Amino acid sequence: MKKKSILTMIAAVPLTAGLLFQTETDVQAVEPDLAAESAILVDADSGQVLYSNKADLILPPASMTKMMTEYLVNEAVAKGETSWDAEVNVTSKAEEISQNNALSNVPLRANRTYTVQELYEAMAIYSANGATIALAEHVAGTESDFVDMMNERAGELGMKDYEFVNSTGLNNASMDGLHPEGTEPDTENMMSARASAKLAYHLLNEYPDVLDTAGITEKTFRENGANTSMDNWNWMLPGSMYGSLDYEGVDGLKTGYTEMAGNAFTGTVEQNGTRFISVVMRTDSQTARFEETAKLYDYGFDNLSETEVVQEGQSFEDASSFPVVNGKDDAVSASAGSSLSLLLEDGDAENINTSVNINQDVLNENGELEAPVEKGTEIGTITLSGEGAPQSLSGVNETSQEVPLVLDEGVEKAGWFALTMRSVGGFFGSMWNSASSFVQGLL
Incomplete structure (x- = not known):
């Protein structure tokens, strides 16, 4: 092999069989048969997509929209732009929406103040729409400006297939002319299951305390004064009033319903250190969204196990040694800088190959490293390919993870003599x- 060919080296090599989790059976698990128009199941830690069905179909998310409002409120608190005990002056618009008994609401009064914490709990637990608008106006000044923030942040988070027109997920038509200025009166938020899962992924990983509120099964709004009992719409929560639907480890996240959206649910569950994020969209009923979610969780916990597919220190054919010029040694070896484990069905690891991609910027024009070089220097990446390679939340044809290819030793520059x-x-x-x-x- 000529040295210069290293510049364009992309070596696809099968994983060493001895490093894989071996199984005694070739029987594949049966994926869940869901009564949902769109669905996705994701590993909350890595973002690895474990199951998907029409996950890029754009549908109304209804009140699952409020996950973005939760994200932006948490972000504003983290930046010091507001605080949980900050007082919010409720506008006449938020008050009027909150008095609509046809919508999920806690009644608000424009002549009273509420803390950010109170309004946030009403939104996250009870999906209160007036409280959501009050928070949006508090953070951005107007709901219209907040909607601009929602769309901008969605793009920055790498979400695809979305459009926000209000902070709540309501159909604008149901807001009796109080929809955000600049949006059409007959429009509704749109988002794919993949985009919803990606939003939930960022929400949970950047602001994990959201589960402290999302997991509350019931609470009273405004204990002093007009009291409203808030029962969490997530009936999968252990201890929920709908005990037949609860599921061990469920502690969030957000339900949704409009006539156009049907019944939807973005959920999360943790058992034995493994956390899933799930989305089901356009199911037939309130209970069906939880029953279909349970099928996803059963599939994940019963059939997927953590499997090491790349070992730290593992070398790869045709990418294990690199020439060094002007060094005390004329070559140095390279290997995986970290291990990589995935949640896989038994036997799926056998279908995964690795692709070694060399970073051309670390080599000279002759495809050589120039001394001195340090141990651990990253000279490329190892990505996964093949039938069993993991799918990414970013897109169908993108892998979710990679590991660095690093130098095993340092090479000092040779002396002048x-x-x-x-x-x-x-x-x-x-x-x-x-x-x-x-x-x-x-x-």
Whole structure:
């Protein structure tokens, strides 16, 4: 192999069989048959997609929209732009929406103040729409400006297939003319199951305390004064009033319903250190969204196990050694800088290959490393390919994880004397080769 070819090296090599989780059966688990128009199941830690069905279909998310409002409220608190005990002055718009008994609400009064914490709990537990609008106005000034923030942040989070027109997930038509200025009166928020899962992924990983509120089964709003009992719409929570639907480990996240959206649910569950995020959209009933979610959780916990597919220190064919110039050593080995484990069905690891991608910027024009180089220097990445490679939340054809390819040892730069002798040796070697060629030409 010529040294220069390293610049474009992309070596696809099968994983060493001895490093894989071996199984005694080739029987594949049966994926759940869901009565939902769209669904997805994700590993909350890595973002690995474990199951999907029409996950990129754009549908109304209804009140699952409020996850973005939760995200932006938490972000504002984290930045010091507001606080949980900050007082919120309720506008006449938020008051009017909150008095609509056809919508999920706690009654608000424009002549009273409420803390951010109170309004946030009403939104997260009871899906209160007036409280949500009050929070949006508190954070951004107007709901219209808040909607701009929602769409901007969605893009920054890498979400695809979405459009926010209000902070609540209501159909604008149900807001009796009080929909955000600049949006159409007959529109509704739109988002795919994948986008909903990605939003939940960022919400849980960046602001994990959201589960402290999302997991509350019931609470009273405004204990002093007009009291409203708030029962969490998430009936999968252990201890929920709908005990037949509860599921061990469920502690969030957000339900949704409008006539156009049907019944939807973004949930999360944790058992034995493994946490899933799930989304089901457009199911037939309030209970069906939880029954279909339970099928996803059963599939995940019963059939998927953590499997190491790359070991730290593992070397790869045709990418295990790299030439070094001007160093005390003329080559250095490379290997995986960390291990990589995935949640897989038994036997799926056998279908995964690795692709080694070399970073051309660390090599010179001849495909060599130039001394000195340090141990642990990242010179490329190891990505997964093949039928069993994990799918990413970012898109169908993108893998969810990669590990660095790093140098196993450092190489110091050779001293001036050694470099001089190499130069001299190279000169006489070149002269000898030239002379040999000349003599050969005479014979």
